Amino acid sequence: MSAPPADRPLPLFPVVRIDPRAKLRHLLQTWLFCIAIAVLQYAFEPNKPFLPNLAFSVSIGSFSWAVVDLGRHFFPSSRETGWPDRLPGLVLVLAGIAAGYLGGTSLGDALCRTFGWYGEVAPVHSATDRRSALLITTMAGIVASYYFYSVSRGHYLERQMAEARRHADEARLKLLETQLEPHMLFNTLANLRALIAVDPPRAQRMLDHMIAYLRATLDASRATTHPLQVEFDRVRDYLELMAIRMGPRLSYELDLPQELAQHPVPTLLLQPLVENAIQHGLEPKVEGGRLTVQARSDGGELVVVVSDTGVGLSGPVAQGHGFGLTQVRERLTTLYGPAARLSLDPLPSAPGEGWGGDTHGAQVTIRLPLRTQ
Amino acid sequence: MTSPTAVIAEDEPLLAQALQSELSRAWPQLQVVATVGDGVSAVREALGRKPDVLFFDIRMPGMGGLEAAAQLADDWPAGEAFPALVFVTAYDQYAVQAFEAQAVDYVLKPVQPERLARTVARLKDQLARRQGDDQGLDAAVERLRHLLTAPPTPAAPLKVIQAGVGQGIRMVPVSEVIVFEAADKYVRVLTAAQEYLIRTPLKDLLPQLDPHEFWQVHRGTVVRASAIESVTRDEAGKLHLTLRGRREKLPVSRLYAHLFKAM
Numbered sequence: 210m211s212a213p214p215a216d217r218p219l220p221l222f223p224v225v226r227i228d229p230r231a232k233l234r235h236l237l238q239t240w241l242f243c244i245a246i247a248v249l250q251y252a253f254e255p256n257k258p259f260l261p262n263l264a265f266s267v268s269i270g271s272f273s274w275a276v277v278d279l280g281r282h283f284f285p286s287s288r289e290t291g292w293p294d295r296l297p298g299l300v301l302v303l304a305g306i307a308a309g310y311l312g313g314t315s316l317g318d319a320l321c322r323t324f325g326w327y328g329e330v331a332p333v334h335s336a337t338d339r340r341s342a343l344l345i346t347t348m349a350g351i352v353a354s355y356y357f358y359s360v361s362r363g364h365y366l367e368r369q370m371a372e373a374r375r376h377a378d379e380a381r382l383k384l385l386e387t388q389l390e391p392h393m394l395f396n397t398l399a400n401l402r403a404l405i406a407v408d409p410p411r412a413q414r415m416l417d418h419m420i421a422y423l424r425a426t427l428d429a430s431r432a433t434t435h436p437l438q439v440e441f442d443r444v445r446d447y448l449e450l451m452a453i454r455m456g457p458r459l460s461y462e463l464d465l466p467q468e469l470a471q472h473p474v475p476t477l478l479l480q481p482l483v484e485n486a487i488q489h490g491l492e493p494k495v496e497g498g499r500l501t502v503q504a505r506s507d508g509g510e511l512v513v514v515v516s517d518t519g520v521g522l523s524g525p526v527a528q529g530h531g532f533g534l535t536q537v538r539e540r541l542t543t544l545y546g547p548a549a550r551l552s553l554d555p556l557p558s559a560p561g562e563g564w565g566g567d568t569h570g571a572q573v574t575i576r577l578p579l580r581t582q
Numbered sequence: 583m584t585s586p587t588a589v590i591a592e593d594e595p596l597l598a599q600a601l602q603s604e605l606s607r608a609w610p611q612l613q614v615v616a617t618v619g620d621g622v623s624a625v626r627e628a629l630g631r632k633p634d635v636l637f638f639d640i641r642m643p644g645m646g647g648l649e650a651a652a653q654l655a656d657d658w659p660a661g662e663a664f665p666a667l668v669f670v671t672a673y674d675q676y677a678v679q680a681f682e683a684q685a686v687d688y689v690l691k692p693v694q695p696e697r698l699a700r701t702v703a704r705l706k707d708q709l710a711r712r713q714g715d716d717q718g719l720d721a722a723v724e725r726l727r728h729l730l731t732a733p734p735t736p737a738a739p740l741k742v743i744q745a746g747v748g749q750g751i752r753m754v755p756v757s758e759v760i761v762f763e764a765a766d767k768y769v770r771v772l773t774a775a776q777e778y779l780i781r782t783p784l785k786d787l788l789p790q791l792d793p794h795e796f797w798q799v800h801r802g803t804v805v806r807a808s809a810i811e812s813v814t815r816d817e818a819g820k821l822h823l824t825l826r827g828r829r830e831k832l833p834v835s836r837l838y839a840h841l842f843k844a845m
Contacts, residue, residue: 392641395673396594399692403600456595458619458643495620495644 227282235278235357236271242353243270246345260326261317265342268320269313273350277305278357291361298358306350310343380536400454415453422446425477437504437511438470444483444502451487458497459487465504472511472579475540481533482515482573490519490571498570511579516556516572534573541575548578586709588635590617591624591650592670593642597691601637601670604693609702621645625654633665635705637689640671648729652801655723656835660819664719666708668701719836727837740790743771745778754778760809760828762787764802774827799823800835813842 243266250266251259280301284293292298318334321327332338397419404412425443441463448461479502491498498518505512534553541549556570588605592598598617605612612635616627622644628636636654638647645653647669658664671678672691687701743754754771761772764784771778784802797807811826813834821834821842834842 391673395691396597399600399672400594400596402692403596406603407596407599453596454594458593493643495622497643 227279232278236274239270239274239278239353240267242349243267246349250345258326258328261321264320264326265314265317268316269309269342269346270349270353272312272316273305273309273346273353276308277301277350277354280304290365292358302350302354305354306347309350310346313346314339314342380539396454397450404453411453415450418446418449422450425480428476433475434473435476436471437465437474440474440476440479441465441470441502441504443477444479447480447483448500455492455497458494459491459500460498461500461502463502466506469504469506469511474511474577475544478537478540478575479513479515481537482575485533485573486515486517486519486571490517490521492519494520494569506579507576509579511577513575513577514572516570518556518570521569522553522555522571537575541577545577550574550576585611585613586635587613587615587631587633588637589624589627589631589633589665590614590637591619591621591627591642591647592617592637592639593619594639595619597639601693604695604698605702608695608698609706612702619643621647621650621653624650625657628654628665629657632662634663634709635668636665637668637670640669640674648726649801651722652726652730652835652837655719655726655837656801658719663712664722666705666712667722668705723836727840730837739792740787743778743780745771745780747778752778756791760806760825761830761832762791762796762804763832772828772830797838797841799838799841800833801837803832805832 244263247259247262247266250262251257281292281298284297284301293301397415401412401415401419404415422443425446445463448459448463452459452461483500483502486500491500500517501514503514503516534551538551541551552574554572554574556572590598590601592601598619602614602617605614615631615633618624618627619642621638621642624636624638624642624647625645636651638651640647642650651667655664667687669688670691670693671688678688678690687704689697689701740756743756743759745752745754754773754776758773759771760774761770762784763770763772765779768779768781769784769787771780784804788798788804791804795806795808796804797810798804805823805825809825809827811824814822814824816822821839823832823834825832
């Protein structure tokens with residue numbers, strides 16, 4: 210399916226592209242509907258002739274159809290949804306009804322007179338006749354418009370869903386790609402190879418962490434949530450691998466209060482944040498530093514803070530536009546809407562640590578609704 | 583003949599250790615005189631110990647292997663034999679391609695004994711040929727120049743520099759800029775009359791500048807070509823630029839000295 214890119218701006222005057230086959234289909238559907246109304250009218254008043262009913266009904270329907278079905282393409286929003294939004298949509302339907310009533314009754318009357326469908330005596334239309342014609346036109350116009358509106362809306366939603374599914378697949382693939390970054394993989398393997406020769410038990414432990422890490426990454430696209438404890442375990446696997454690679458340059462601390470351990474969180478939610486902290490914060494820093502992941506509850510919210518004492522914020526990462534952050538943010542919005550938030554800040558210098566306000570580093574804070582189950 | 587010496591620069595301790603032990607097997611005479619974990623220390627140790635061989639990791643904190651080698655080439659005293667350079671990388675397809683094209687030796691991590699043996703043979707050969715001349719430095723500079731010149735990315739040329747001044751932002755037209763100079767975490771932007779600091783790294787700025795208008799003359803310096811008044815050579819053989827409208831004298835790196843030749 211080749212949907213147009215979502216970020217293309219809509220032109221001021223939309224190019225009206227009308228599919229003649231779809232229009233013909235709509236017209237035929239409208240006529241069928243009109244015939245049904247005429248038959249219904251005839252059933253209620255069998256003493257009146259059928260043909261005028263039909264002539265009036267089809268004429269009114271055709272006028273309304275022309276105005277509404279053709280007119281709706283001249284509104285900007287109709288390009289996406291097939292229908293204009295709100296007020297323009299309402300005005301269009303009212304215009305269709307008015308045109309149907311005024312044009313349709315005149316045409317129907319003219320047809321009946323020309324072809325003699327009234328019979329011997331042409332009727333003089335009473336005010337009551339006109340009122341009931343207007344009522345029928347209005348009701349039928351609204352019903353038919355609603356029907357066509359639902360159909361186009363359905364198509365639109367289907368397209369949207371297909372698009373969303375495509376985006377999700379793309380994001381999942383890209384997530385996998387970043388997680389299994391070749392540089393990380395090959396460096397870890399190189400370390401593993403070195404360890405096998407000098408310290409086999411440690412090599413074995415490293416291999417176990419690596420297996421857990423790879424499994425978590427590959428499984429992440431299947432499950433949607435898991436307990437926070439599991440997320441912390443996966444983060445620990447990754448940090449263990451990095452600690453072996455970076456040696457004394459990396460120290461880390463994970464702090465998960467027992468009462469939050471079983472709270473469900475999206476899978477691999479923290480992973481990209483921890484990887485960011487290592488890749489952009491600590492790895493480039495000559496003396497390395499410390500990484501902390503802390504979870505706590507705060508007034509009905511689960512707060513998780515990932516902080517590092519690395520090189521601090523600069524470049525596109527500083528504005529929070531890195532792939533990892535964008536990705537986490539999008540997932541949070543999809544899952545929790547505005548109830549979840551993510552912020553990226555410079556690490557505030559801790560009082561009494563003697564950094565003299567020169568602390569570099571960054572911290573990412575995630576807030577999620579804490580659901581008690 | 584004294585035994586050959588080497589410096590290893592590798593930020594991952596286990597890998598440094600592994601390389602050293604593989605080397606001791608493949609080349610027992612080679613003496614590893616220093617092992618360091620970042621580019622800055624690598625340059626310092628190399629300058630201090632004048633080893634015969636350098637093993638530089640491509641990705642290191644502070645300064646990567648290529649940049650460290652470039653700085654070393656600049657600071658290397660004239661007349662001394664320049665070390666043979668071997669780059670070590672875990673995975674970097676572009677680096678590998680670049681090395682293959684330029685024939686500076688490289689080793690892929692994890693270090694395979696057979697591959698290392700070939701590297702050692704090549705190094706011995708180079709060391710034997712190198713005796714007595716300082717062709718080594720020129721050749722190394724030539725190769726580094728190619729490795730460091732990234733393929734030009736056709737990005738839209740930058741027109742305006744947005745420099746934070748106090749609480750606001752000053753818009754500085756690029757056409758007024760004379761020099762971009764890397765300074766710690768910042769880049770100094772010099773116009774004829776003013777100086778601004780911006781936080782965009784020089785390497786991010788470079789691809790956005792017109793290479794005909796702006797010349798890189800040093801790792802940390804990019805100059806408007808038309809603003810260069812003269813180039814002088816000092817007693818040590820180093821080039822310096824003087825600019826129109828500014829007092830500063832700017833050093834020219836060995837890597838970029840080829841830009842300046844009398845017509």
